[in-house]
Amino acid sequence: MWEKQLKFYDSLVAQCPDFERKGKKMIYTSANGYMFSLLNKAGEIGIRLPKEVGKQFMKDHNTGIYKSHGAVMKDYVLIPEHLYFNTTLLVEHFNKAYQYVMSLPTK
Template sequence: MSKWNDTLKLYDKLVDQCPDFKRKGKSMIYTSANGYMFSLLNKAGEIGFRLPKPVAAKFMEDYNTGYYYSYGAKMKDYVLVPESLYTNEALLIDFLNQSYAFVMSLPPK
């Protein structure tokens, strides 16, 4: 089993516990709402959440992580979810729901 497949299983498990949205994509895995993507699983098997700037800054400080990159590009407002949090599903679900709430607060695209 590859890291990407293991992370995909975790990502799907997290999204399945959030009734307001569904996982999208076949090769590029993501969630979106209101015209914005708000979580991603990149080809490196890394998960990123889109968060408001103050929440993102605190997340990066609290969990010793940084910005999220996909296809070599820094993703605006995204934080890299560190693998050390992969076992804390409740925390990840909370941040995934915060990510959803953030894009729902933006003007629709």
């Protein structure tokens, strides 16, 4: 199951030319000193979005906050599996997550 999720996550990141996947055991993307997507041990994908965009995403796609290792990840939303067929939408939101962290002060 996790390997399948890793392949899917990698396929999404591969469609985004501005960043690449990092990590071997903890799988993530980061830019500007901030992580903005993550694949947790349960095989769930989360992305970091601006608060209002994240709230709208959760409402529009019937999903919630993202947790990793039992901790709530600030500003992250859970990508629900029912959206996995819509890679165009997911890639768009991965890019929005990237643009969001690039707008933050450099760490």
